[in-house]
Amino acid sequence: MLDRRLLPYWVTLFIVLLGAAVLLAMGRSLICPCGTVLPWYGPTGTPDANMHLTDWYTPSHLLHGFLFFFLLRLVARRVPIGWRLVAATALEVGWEILENTNWTIDRYRSTTVSTDYIGDSVVNSVTDVTFMLLGFWLARRLPVWASLAICIGFELLTAVVIRDGLTLNVIMFIHPMDWILNWQTAG
Known part of the structure; x- marks a missing residue:
């Protein structure tokens, strides 16, 4: 008999596996077309970017x-943490699927510094979801100030190293600004 307390975690796993199956059905490559799976791939703007386990967008x-x-703590405080994790996983998997549609890939190519973006491999997408799960777990365990420090630290790191990051990526995807694109391409 399944322990009901574990049900949200089984649902979370099912959503991740379903997302991988949807990405495969969409024609996404399971692994890098180069035939290897590296634990880290640092170059951006190459055909192998977003094809390995981790990269600068992790x-x-x-x-x-x-x-x-x-x-979710703000809008669904009374929902048990396991079911909030399910919701977070559904959001992340939904994003991974949307991110790998032709429309989104074309949008990235036309409005961001990622002019050579071809989408993610399924392995990269599953790793991305895994890192979201890690972030969710860390946020639950760490004091708010530590969570905020990690977020700011990673945003600054990626801004300095690759002139991109979550904030810049969202801005450029939703409302591209020439001065940001000029700064990003100057590096």
């Missing part, structure tokens, strides 16, 4: 976990 998915935890 921290943004960790930050999704922090953001989803605090948002």
Whole structure:
């Protein structure tokens, strides 16, 4: 008999697996077309970017976990934590699916510094969801000030190293600004 307290965690796993199946059905590559799966891939703007386990955009998915935890704590405080995790996972998996549609890929190419973006491999997407889960867990365990410090730290790190990050990515996707794009491409 299934322990009812574990049900949300089984549902979470099911959502992750369902998301991977949807991405495969959409024609996304399971792994990098180069034939390898690296634990870290640092170059951006290459065909192999977003195809390996982790990359410079992995921290943004960790930050999704922090953001989803605090948002769901704000709007669904009475919902048990396991079911809030299910909701966060559904949001992240939904984003991974949307992010890998032709419309979103074309939007990234036309409005952001990611002119060579071809989408993610399924392995990369599942790792992104895993980092969101880690961020959610950390946000639950750490004091708010530590969560905020991690978010600011990763945003500053990616802004300095690759001139991008979650905040810049969202701004450029929703409302592109020439001065940001000029700064990003100057590096």
